[in-house]
Amino acid sequence: MRRLLTLLCTFSLTASAWDATGHSVVAVIAYDRLTPRARSRVDDLLRKHPDYESILTRGAPEEPAARARFAFMMAAVWPDLIKGDRRFYDDTRQNAVPTALLPGFPDMRRHTNWHYYDTPYAPDGAPIQKQPPPSALSELPRLIRELKRASEAQKVYDLPWFEHIVGDVHQPLHSIGRFLKSAEGSDQGGNRVFVMPGQTLHALWDSACGRENSVAYVTKFAAEAVAENPPPRRMEKNPRKWIEESAKIAIAQVYTFGNETGSREHPVRLPQSYMENARKVAKARVAMAGYRLAAMLNDRLN
Numbered sequence: 001m002r003r004l005l006t007l008l009c010t011f012s013l014t015a016s017a018w019d020a021t022g023h024s025v026v027a028v029i030a031y032d033r034l035t036p037r038a039r040s041r042v043d044d045l046l047r048k049h050p051d052y053e054s055i056l057t058r059g060a061p062e063e064p065a066a067r068a069r070f071a072f073m074m075a076a077v078w079p080d081l082i083k084g085d086r087r088f089y090d091d092t093r094q095n096a097v098p099t100a101l102l103p104g105f106p107d108m109r110r111h112t113n114w115h116y117y118d119t120p121y122a123p124d125g126a127p128i129q130k131q132p133p134p135s136a137l138s139e140l141p142r143l144i145r146e147l148k149r150a151s152e153a154q155k156v157y158d159l160p161w162f163e164h165i166v167g168d169v170h171q172p173l174h175s176i177g178r179f180l181k182s183a184e185g186s187d188q189g190g191n192r193v194f195v196m197p198g199q200t201l202h203a204l205w206d207s208a209c210g211r212e213n214s215v216a217y218v219t220k221f222a223a224e225a226v227a228e229n230p231p232p233r234r235m236e237k238n239p240r241k242w243i244e245e246s247a248k249i250a251i252a253q254v255y256t257f258g259n260e261t262g263s264r265e266h267p268v269r270l271p272q273s274y275m276e277n278a279r280k281v282a283k284a285r286v287a288m289a290g291y292r293l294a295a296m297l298n299d300r301l302n
């Protein structure tokens with residue numbers, strides 16, 4: 001367990017998504033809602049994952065059911081873990097040098113642009129640019145298709161990605177990029193907005209579910225998120241709509257401080273009520289992501 005915690009803590013400093021906590025919460029909410037059939041299918045797929053022993057069950061409990069649940073939780077974090085894993089390379093960099101293809105992986109790319117789709121938002125009418133594919137917007141529909149019909153090896157590779165990106169696009173700042181006349185290009189989902197105390201707006205939202213990664217904390221947080229945010233009556237299954245919904249929430253709940261970007265030297269000062277609201281919104285978003293992840297897997301893996 002300590003090794004797992006060390007691993008999670010080290011990478012959470014650099015993660016650019018919901019932190020491990022947020023992804024783990026989404027995963028346990030979903031896992032506990034899978035049909036017995038879908039659950040045994042995801043357990044089976046993850047057991048075939050090349051990183052099952054080394055990462056997905058590292059520090060996991062011995063008892064089989066708890067071990068399987070743990071693996072599903074870690075699978076949701078896996079796409080962030082490979083950002084710091086030297087077996088993989090950053091394919092979005094110019095002059096990127098591919099690393100050696102290892103058994104069980106279709107490729108060794110980090111696919112860092114799959115984690116988000118920055119819907120252009122121009123509150124003061126600044127010129128916008130659309131994010132080209134691949135992005136969360138292009139990859140989610142592909143993954144949904146492939147979970148139904150692709151080779152077994154492809155499904156094994158896809159499942160952690162699907163768990164992860166469903167979580168990511170429910171973080172409002174993974175679905176929007178703000179363009180202002182005063183700034184060059186988009187704010188990259190709040191990564192170029194600086195807020196007190198010494199962090200980016202994006203990081204503030206990533207960590208809004210807390211930064212503790214123990215199974216006990218994650219399970220407790222998930223139970224609270226579910227109790228405070230019951231499942232919707234109609235389950236939206238179109239990922240484009242998830243992204244549109246997240247972008248709307250970003251406009252209404254994230255960019256409430258106006259058309260400022262702050263700077264490292266002079267970060268935007270946010271009121272205490274901002275952080276309290278961010279925690280509330282983030283909790284609702286991880287609950288929604290968990291419900292939708294479960295619904296999609298129940299649908300595709302039955």
Ligand SMILES: [Zn+2]
Pocket residue numbers: 016017018079080115164168
């Ligand atoms: Zn991510």
